[in-house]
Amino acid sequence: MVIVKASPSSEAGELPSTELLEAMGNYNEQLVKAGIMKSGDGLKPSSAGVRVRFRGDERIVTDGPFAETSELIAGYWLWEVASMEEAIEWVKRAPNPMNEESDIEIRQFFEMEDFAEQDPDGKIAEQENELRNTAVLRDGTLAPYLFFAGRCDEALDFYQQALGASVLMRMRFSESPDPVPEGMLQQGFENKIMHATFQIGTQTILCSDGCDDKPSFDGFRLSLSFPSEDACRRIFDALAEGGKVDMPLDKTFWSPLYGMVTDKFGVGWMVMVPCE
Incomplete structure (x- = not known):
């Protein structure tokens, strides 16, 4: 964590100049x-x-401002670097974040390996890993993907007229x-829709003509996106167990990692890392 320490100007609520922001x-x-x-x-002042303040079972809430400006934080970065020396070199290249003299503090995060002596059987590390995986899953997004068996243009026109849908793209x-x-x-089907996106209210829906004109009751897939490839692979493998890849x-040209799987219940999924 690279911590920008507060200054009199930041505590006074002075905003940075346009030049500093740029x-x-x-x-x-x-x-x-x-x-x-x-x-x-x-951070705001x-x-x-x-x-x-924690005092036994008592919790004492105090409103700011707080007097010791030099000990307060005005902002921060989270960096992943190879060493403290690398972090120092990057901090030296930063513009002065304040209108006056200022300080930036560099602190290292603990890793679970640092607590090996306190966690000899690895149970705490295992719990921490499970919590991290759960947090990653909460970053996933779920969106319906509809296949119209050659009638996608017709469907988009209908949804625009009947539901006020906005067509965001079609390829x-x-x-x-x-x-x-x-x-x-x-x-x-060469000129049919490979992929389209439309919005109804705040819900974004993905759709396609598919590859043929054979409609089926299961003519949809659920599109599931994750920010990391590790999470994407883990969830893809879990869905494939007992199902079909x-x-x-x-x-692919639209994603750094993309795959399709039908789970053991017959539900079709598209699992991907979204393109940045």
Whole structure:
């Protein structure tokens, strides 16, 4: 964690200048391109915050502002670097985040390996890993993906008229950056919709004509996205157990990792890492 310490100006609520915002934006862009920055934000002054003191069973809430400015935090980054030395070099390249002299503090996170002596049987580490996996799953998104068996254009027109839908994009098989595998499409489907996105209210729905005009009761798949490839692989494998892999996980032009699977209950899924 790279901590931007508060200053008199930040505690007074003074906002950074346009020049500083632009410089900090350019710096953050360098961090992201280098694969270092995981997150980062500025914090409002302590006058907008509270403190909770723990004294036995008592909880004492105190409203800000707080006097010891040099000990307060005005912002932070989370970085993943190889060493403290690398972090120091990156901090030296940062623009001064304040209008006056300022300090940036660098602190390392504990890893579970640091607690090996306190966790000799590994139970606490196992629990921590399960909690991390649960947190990753909560970042997943679920969206319906509908197959219209050659009537996708008709369906989109209907939803626009009947439901006020907004068509966000539509791409035809003939427009695909990658050639469609030979024999995949029914004859005459070359100009059908490969992928389209429309919105009804706040719900975004994905759809396609599919590869032929054979409608079926199970003419849909659930599209499930995760921010990490590890989570994507883990969930894909779990859905495939007792089911059928329709398309193995692989890199595509629209996703760094994408695959299709039908689970043991007959529900079709598309599992992917969304393209950044």
